[in-house]
Amino acid sequence: MMKLSYSPASPYVRKVMACAIARGIEGRIEKVPMNPHVSPAELLAMNPLSKVPALLGEDGVAYFDSPVICEYLDTIGDAAPLLPAAGPARLAALRQQAIGDGIMDAAVGRRGESQRPKEEARDGVMLRQTAAVARALDLIEREVDALSGPLTLGTLTVACALGYLDFRFAADAWRDGHPKLTTWYESVARHRALAETVPVG
Numbered sequence: 018m019m020k021l022s023y024s025p026a027s028p029y030v031r032k033v034m035a036c037a038i039a040r041g042i043e044g045r046i047e048k049v050p051m052n053p054h055v056s057p058a059e060l061l062a063m064n065p066l067s068k069v070p071a072l073l074g075e076d077g078v079a080y081f082d083s084p085v086i087c088e089y090l091d092t093i094g095d096a097a098p099l100l101p102a103a104g105p106a107r108l109a110a111l112r113q114q115a116i117g118d119g120i121m122d123a124a125v126g127r128r129g130e131s132q133r134p135k136e137e138a139r140d141g142v143m144l145r146q147t148a149a150v151a152r153a154l155d156l157i158e159r160e161v162d163a164l165s166g167p168l169t170l171g172t173l174t175v176a177c178a179l180g181y182l183d184f185r186f187a188a189d190a191w192r193d194g195h196p197k198l199t200t201w202y203e204s205v206a207r208h209r210a211l212a213e214t215v216p217v218g
């Protein structure tokens with residue numbers, strides 16, 4: 018049994034679980050709850066960076082971070098891989114993963130900043146994070162056609178990033194000004210891999 022160090026609100030953890038469900042291997046993963054912010058010894062033994070997700074694989078190797086874990090999961094089971102073989106399709110999926118992970122990085126960072134005492138420097142950082150997300154959404158809207166087709170690591174990552182914006186920053190209404198992305202998200206969100214991993218809390 019693989020072991021996934023896990024926290025329920027993490028969009029990166031959601032991405033990993035969505036990949037596992039999409040490939041039908043979620044039953045081979047035991048989820049171990051972990052608060053990375055208090056650096057528990059069990060997590061540090063797997064990931065010295067004290068971040069979730071971290072996955073103890075069937076080969077005994079502790080994998081992190083989420084892109085690496087998802088690539089490893091592609092080697093488990095018989096389902097088609099979520100990351101295409103080397104070439105333009107793989108590069109497209111990796112690029113989508115990068116923009117989705119980038120939205121998560123900016124939004125998770127902004128959420129962390131928002132919980133610190135208010136000061137000018139903090140507000141400046143949050144404004145940059147907000148602007149980065151806005152520009153990333155505009156890029157994905159322009160390139161929305163590339164999201165169609167079977168699920169990939171790239172499209173799942175973008176969907177999890179949008180789900181995190183709904184979860185933590187619903188008031189920002191990311192759908193405004195992104196009609197094509199809104200339509201795409203409505204349909205992709207129905208996939209079991211995403212429907213069963215919606216963050217709660």
Ligand SMILES: N[C@@H](CCC(=O)N[C@@H](CS)C(=O)NCC(=O)O)C(=O)O
Pocket residue numbers: 026027028029053054066067068069070082083084118125
């Ligand atoms: N690049 C990492 C990011 C993981 C990450 O930042 N996880 C957050 C939870 S959402 C975390 O563990 N933060 C704890 C910390 O930064 O100390 C990935 O893709 O897995």
